[in-house]
Amino acid sequence: MTKPGKATITDIAKRVNMTTVTVSRALNRPEKVKKETLDRILEVARELNYVPNALARNLKSRESRLVGLITASLDNPFYGEIIKAISREAKKRGYSLLLFDTDGSPELEERAVDTLLSYQVSGLILSVVSDDNDYHPAYLPKLELARIPVTQIDRKLAKAPFPGVYLENTESGYQGARTLLKQGHRHILIVGGPEKSNITISRLAGIRRALDECPEPTKLDVLYGDYTQTPAREAVNAYLASGKRPDAIFGLNILIMLGTLEAIRQHGLSREDIGLFSIDQVPYADIFGEPIPCITHNTYQLGLTAINMLLRKIDDPGYQPYDEIISGELRL
Amino acid sequence: MTKPGKATITDIAKRVNMTTVTVSRALNRPEKVKKETLDRILEVARELNYVPNALARNLKSRESRLVGLITASLDNPFYGEIIKAISREAKKRGYSLLLFDTDGSPELEERAVDTLLSYQVSGLILSVVSDDNDYHPAYLPKLELARIPVTQIDRKLAKAPFPGVYLENTESGYQGARTLLKQGHRHILIVGGPEKSNITISRLAGIRRALDECPEPTKLDVLYGDYTQTPAREAVNAYLASGKRPDAIFGLNILIMLGTLEAIRQHGLSREDIGLFSIDQVPYADIFGEPIPCITHNTYQLGLTAINMLLRKIDDPGYQPYDEIISGELRL
DNA sequence: CTGTTAGCGCATTCAG
DNA sequence: CTGAATGCGCTAACAG
Numbered sequence: 001m002t003k004p005g006k007a008t009i010t011d012i013a014k015r016v017n018m019t020t021v022t023v024s025r026a027l028n029r030p031e032k033v034k035k036e037t038l039d040r041i042l043e044v045a046r047e048l049n050y051v052p053n054a055l056a057r058n059l060k061s062r063e064s065r066l067v068g069l070i071t072a073s074l075d076n077p078f079y080g081e082i083i084k085a086i087s088r089e090a091k092k093r094g095y096s097l098l099l100f101d102t103d104g105s106p107e108l109e110e111r112a113v114d115t116l117l118s119y120q121v122s123g124l125i126l127s128v129v130s131d132d133n134d135y136h137p138a139y140l141p142k143l144e145l146a147r148i149p150v151t152q153i154d155r156k157l158a159k160a161p162f163p164g165v166y167l168e169n170t171e172s173g174y175q176g177a178r179t180l181l182k183q184g185h186r187h188i189l190i191v192g193g194p195e196k197s198n199i200t201i202s203r204l205a206g207i208r209r210a211l212d213e214c215p216e217p218t219k220l221d222v223l224y225g226d227y228t229q230t231p232a233r234e235a236v237n238a239y240l241a242s243g244k245r246p247d248a249i250f251g252l253n254i255l256i257m258l259g260t261l262e263a264i265r266q267h268g269l270s271r272e273d274i275g276l277f278s279i280d281q282v283p284y285a286d287i288f289g290e291p292i293p294c295i296t297h298n299t300y301q302l303g304l305t306a307i308n309m310l311l312r313k314i315d316d317p318g319y320q321p322y323d324e325i326i327s328g329e330l331r332l
Numbered sequence: 333m334t335k336p337g338k339a340t341i342t343d344i345a346k347r348v349n350m351t352t353v354t355v356s357r358a359l360n361r362p363e364k365v366k367k368e369t370l371d372r373i374l375e376v377a378r379e380l381n382y383v384p385n386a387l388a389r390n391l392k393s394r395e396s397r398l399v400g401l402i403t404a405s406l407d408n409p410f411y412g413e414i415i416k417a418i419s420r421e422a423k424k425r426g427y428s429l430l431l432f433d434t435d436g437s438p439e440l441e442e443r444a445v446d447t448l449l450s451y452q453v454s455g456l457i458l459s460v461v462s463d464d465n466d467y468h469p470a471y472l473p474k475l476e477l478a479r480i481p482v483t484q485i486d487r488k489l490a491k492a493p494f495p496g497v498y499l500e501n502t503e504s505g506y507q508g509a510r511t512l513l514k515q516g517h518r519h520i521l522i523v524g525g526p527e528k529s530n531i532t533i534s535r536l537a538g539i540r541r542a543l544d545e546c547p548e549p550t551k552l553d554v555l556y557g558d559y560t561q562t563p564a565r566e567a568v569n570a571y572l573a574s575g576k577r578p579d580a581i582f583g584l585n586i587l588i589m590l591g592t593l594e595a596i597r598q599h600g601l602s603r604e605d606i607g608l609f610s611i612d613q614v615p616y617a618d619i620f621g622e623p624i625p626c627i628t629h630n631t632y633q634l635g636l637t638a639i640n641m642l643l644r645k646i647d648d649p650g651y652q653p654y655d656e657i658i659s660g661e662l663r664l
Numbered sequence: 665c666t667g668t669t670a671g672c673g674c675a676t677t678c679a680g
Numbered sequence: 681c682t683g684a685a686t687g688c689g690c691t692a693a694c695a696g
Contacts, residue, residue, distance in 0.1 A: 008688095010689075018666075019668085021666070024690060025666085025691090032666095055390050056688070059391055059674095059690080060671080060691055061690090083407075087406060091432070096430055101420070117338075120385060145381045146338065265621060289622075341674065351682075352674075366681060385673050391673080391688050
């Protein structure tokens with residue numbers, strides 16, 4: 001009955017003995033078409049299982065109703081709510097989501113940007129593989145020239161002109177360290193991300209400030225990693241294997257804290273032996289009756305802020321967004 | 333320097349005094365263009381920050397290099413690895429991912445299908461909001477007529493002609509129940525999904541078979557829900573509040589088990605008081621030293637199988653995929 | 665209310 | 681090796 005390929009407005013036009021223009025009108029501005037014609041066209045459209053071709057429409061209108069999302073790892077629990085928020089809000093506003101997981105690879109990140117640009121995305125949310133000061137992705141000039149709205153998330157590119165939504169890192173470090181000090185811990189092990197990551201640097205700065213304020217002598221050890229679980233576990237394992245025993249361990253993100261917990265277990269240490277603190281809440285810890293003191297962030301809000309910033313800038317190119325900071329909340 | 337809009341092959345053509353045809357060739361079949369011309373074109377292309385317009389290209393070629401993914405909830409941990417696998421493999425094969433979260437809403441699911449069709453996706457991976465026998469989405473005929481490859485995941489549509497990758501549900505139920513019986517539990521509470529969900533029905537069938545095989549008298553209670561955490565928690569809470577005390581609780585998926593754990597805690601019950609079993613592994617349980625016996629599935633493999641099935645069918649329309657079953661593994 | 669013309673950016677004939 | 685012509689599906693002007 002139906003043609004092999006998909007039906008186009010041309011097919012409909014033929015069937016109703018009209019031109020494509022009228023069909024197009026009927027579909028987009030129903031009020032500008034005579035009722036009978038309209039009905040007839042809609043009827044045939046449904047008969048033919050007509051689905052508008054977004055590619056053609058977008059080619060013409062020069063906007064794709066597509067939003068790109070680039071993230072360094074889809075399965076990082078930190079991003080769960082963020083993606084959910086972005087997806088929901090984008091959909092609500094008529095945008096679809098083109099998703100890229102760079103797996104932490106700068107090459108894939110570059111390819112993702114290229115691909116997104118080629119699809120003429122209306123805007124792009126970017127959480128970059130690295131926030132080191134010396135990470136200068138080659139695609140940056142290209143992205144700027146593309147003149148499409150870009151919103152960064154969590155990790156801030158050293159010198160990119162794009163606004164973003166970030167966490168309150170220094171303060172979180174400060175609060176975390178204070179909490180541990182207040183609990184009486186004096187020898188603290190920090191397990192962080194890359195040494196040159198600005199997030200890690202900021203959090204450490206906050207931590208150091210808290211220690212400086214402490215009247216008693218304190219000791220700080222720092223382990224660097226890459227914000228993922230396995231390296232964190234291995235680093236802590238090695239540290240503990242060397243016989244060192246801090247009073248407390250402060251993991252700078254969820255995955256790091258998970259790796260840390262693994263290491264602690266492997267060394268037969270219990271939660272009573274060692275204080276813990278993490279930035280962002282380890283999922284389900286409460287459910288297992290092992291709540292870990294932490295700074296939580298409303299990540300859904302973060303995602304929402306980012307997508308709203310982006311969509312607003314898409315709607316109004318004159319809008320000049322500024323960075324937004326999501327502040328954390330101490331959770332003991 | 334550069335024009336406001338993005339550069340097109342026409343811009344490049346003008347700059348090098350050639351036609352778009354040659355430019356297009358240079359970009360796609362470099363070997364069919366004189367070396368000098370080629371170099372010149374590539375040089376100008378880079379100067380102009382040229383990015384091919386995928387919309388135009390795809391409109392012409394009638395294929396989008398886009399794969400759609402529809403899932404009922406992005407933040408369900410069960411889907412984490414699945415999405416990762418799909419994303420990775422798709423990217424590797426030159427496809428990009430258009431992602432939709434239906435939030436459990438049939439309406440959003442229908443809209444997602446429409447949108448995906450309009451973007452001329454090359455194929456579509458579908459995890460439907462409901463696998464009840466009487467869920468017959470209105471979009472089904474449309475989707476069939478679209479003649480694009482579709483692969484289902486986890487939840488199987490009652491009568492849709494699309495192949496899929498599913499879990500071994502009856503067997504998992506059987507193994508789970510046997511495990512609990514072997515541990516001496518005789519009064520078992522099942523917390524499942526919707527009463528009419530085929531997955532729940534199959535798992536229950538396996539469970540009942542195990543109980544039937546038990547020589548001693550057993551008791552089975554069943555609570556239905558919707559595969560998410562809150563309803564599960566509330567159902568179990570109400571159940572426990574009524575004073576009933578099963579020997580063990582068998583949660584039919586991760587979120588259900590999490591809700592169950594919450595309820596147990598709220599009632600001051602400990603892990604010693606009650607046996608537990610879940611289908612799919614509750615994330616991080618081991619890390620918290622509270623491993624929960626379960627049937628695990630290699631969900632990465634599931635995702636990989638699904639995307640490979642899809643891509644193969646895209647490449648070879650003659651290929652007739654059959655359903656694949658991912659079997660579980662008992663983990664005590 | 666409906667049609668004509670034209671073009672979005674690209675790539676595929678078919679000639680030269 | 682390069683170009684002229686054509687059309688993918690859709691829609692904005694501008695008629696009529």
